[in-house]
Amino acid sequence: MNKLYIEGNKKLNGNVLISGSKNAALPILFMTILTKEKIEISNIPKLTDISIAIKILRSLGIKIVNKNKTLYIDPSVINISCPSYNLTNKIRASIWMLSPLLTRFGKAKIFFPGGCKIGCRPINLHLKGLIELGAKIVENENYIIASIQKPLQGKYIYMEKVSVGATITIMSAAILARGLTIIDNAAKEPEIIDVAKFLNTLGANITGSGSNKIYIKGVLKLHGGFHKIIPDRIETGTFLIAAAISQGLITCYNTEPKHLTNVLKKLSETGAKIQTGKDWIKLDMKEKKPKSVNISTSPYPGFPTDMQSQFTLLNSISSGKSVIIENIFENRFSYVTELIKMGAKIEIKNNYIICKGIPKLYAKNLFSTDLRGSATLILAGCIAKGITVVNNIHHFKRGYESFLKKLNKLGANIQYINNNFSIF
Numbered sequence: 001m002n003k004l005y006i007e008g009n010k011k012l013n014g015n016v017l018i019s020g021s022k023n024a025a026l027p028i029l030f031m032t033i034l035t036k037e038k039i040e041i042s043n044i045p046k047l048t049d050i051s052i053a054i055k056i057l058r059s060l061g062i063k064i065v066n067k068n069k070t071l072y073i074d075p076s077v078i079n080i081s082c083p084s085y086n087l088t089n090k091i092r093a094s095i096w097m098l099s100p101l102l103t104r105f106g107k108a109k110i111f112f113p114g115g116c117k118i119g120c121r122p123i124n125l126h127l128k129g130l131i132e133l134g135a136k137i138v139e140n141e142n143y144i145i146a147s148i149q150k151p152l153q154g155k156y157i158y159m160e161k162v163s164v165g166a167t168i169t170i171m172s173a174a175i176l177a178r179g180l181t182i183i184d185n186a187a188k189e190p191e192i193i194d195v196a197k198f199l200n201t202l203g204a205n206i207t208g209s210g211s212n213k214i215y216i217k218g219v220l221k222l223h224g225g226f227h228k229i230i231p232d233r234i235e236t237g238t239f240l241i242a243a244a245i246s247q248g249l250i251t252c253y254n255t256e257p258k259h260l261t262n263v264l265k266k267l268s269e270t271g272a273k274i275q276t277g278k279d280w281i282k283l284d285m286k287e288k289k290p291k292s293v294n295i296s297t298s299p300y301p302g303f304p305t306d307m308q309s310q311f312t313l314l315n316s317i318s319s320g321k322s323v324i325i326e327n328i329f330e331n332r333f334s335y336v337t338e339l340i341k342m343g344a345k346i347e348i349k350n351n352y353i354i355c356k357g358i359p360k361l362y363a364k365n366l367f368s369t370d371l372r373g374s375a376t377l378i379l380a381g382c383i384a385k386g387i388t389v390v391n392n393i394h395h396f397k398r399g400y401e402s403f404l405k406k407l408n409k410l411g412a413n414i415q416y417i418n419n420n421f422s423i424f
């Protein structure tokens with residue numbers, strides 16, 4: 001069943017337990033290729049992207065046992081097969097197996113990665129970094145072949161553009177290279193810090209992660225270890241928006257407030273009352289009408305592009321006019337036409353939108369096109385007047401663990417329906 005039936009006019013209140021971070025767990029899973037010793041990773045979110053990554057690793061011969069959100073991984077035996085196109089092409093994260101396979105076997109062949117259609121999503125910075133460390137790269141229209149004649153050599157690498165993915169690729173290639181690698185203008189996301197922490201647990205020598213300069217001193221080999229994935233900051237932000245748009249009160253537990261400084265600042269500007277503790281964030285918008293806020297996305301610690309669509313929804317039912325500028329991806333407004341169908345007053349310019357808040361959205365038959373946009377449309381259905389149907393719901397399952405169960409526990413009423421159901 002690929003459709004949802006969502007009752008509107010809901011106020012969302014209560015407590016929600018945040019799951020492990022998709023964008024930390026995915027690279028960390030592929031980094032296990034770098035060692036032959038056993039690894040235990042806990043707080044793994046139950047998501048389709050994660051199960052695809054596990055399928056890819058198992059197709060390489062890696063043994064993985066999945067018990068209560070903990071993975072017991074034995075990467076001692078890996079065959080150098082090229083994982084299938086239809087798995088590799090499903091997720092963006094599969095690019096992160098290139099450098100560990102290259103490092104472990106001296107060569108690697110992988111199909112091009114997939115991922116949300118929010119832009120053309122090139123991998124030139126990943127490949128450029130590997131070449132600078134001494135790899136030979138051959139590309140054709142379907143796959144990449146990387147090879148090395150001698151061990152990779154540490155280098156100073158300046159990233160012409162801040163890239164989460166390429167920072168991780170280069171960091172993972174430098175771990176077992178000869179000498180010191182410096183990644184300058186590196187991405188600073190919390191997920192990068194978590195990947196570096198995991199690799200250091202296995203015996204790597206990485207310092208500076210979370211700053212714009214990461215230092216990696218090559219080591220001879222890695223051992224095994226245990227790691228717990230950090231909380232998902234974007235899932236947290238999405239549930240805080242759920243309270244803000246429905247004049248509700250929601251507390252997110254098992255989260256990390258310091259990963260959301262910029263998002264919490266913007267939420268306070270809307271008039272929400274925010275309280276935080278060591279591992280929880282409470283947002284209270286009871287009986288309050290939110291004020292709209294201007295947003296301009298940028299690399300961490302700037303405003304996260306993965307929270308852009310959720311704030312557009314908030315602005316569409318807030319008082320006042322607002323501008324949302326998307327500076328990271330070139331095609332991340334596809335959900336806006338669906339909000340306009342619901343009555344939202346939004347003008348799409350090239351990389352920005354102008355939003356004029358209205359009192360109410362109206363239920364419609366909606367089509368989601370990417371992960372964060374699909375979560376946004378589901379939230380829109382929870383507050384719209386009437387019954388909303390959201391199609392193509394496989395998108396949200398990629399990045400939100402038990403999303404419907406968590407929302408229904410907060411007061412939503414969302415059901416799966418079969419494809420021939422229609423009320424419009």
Ligand code: EPZ
Pocket residue numbers: 022023026092093116119120121122123124125126127161162163164165166187305306328329330371372399
């Ligand atoms: C990661 O994508 C996340 N995905 C994205 O989350 C997130 O939005 C993004 O980082 C930015 O924070 C995962 O971690 C699986 P980038 P990634 O490399 O690594 C350009 C979600 O919803 N670029 O930081 O693909 C690129 O086109 C997803 O959870 C190049 O030009 O993002 C973009 O404009 C969506 N060449 C910018 O850099 C390259 O080789 C930032 O991309 C690589 C990237």
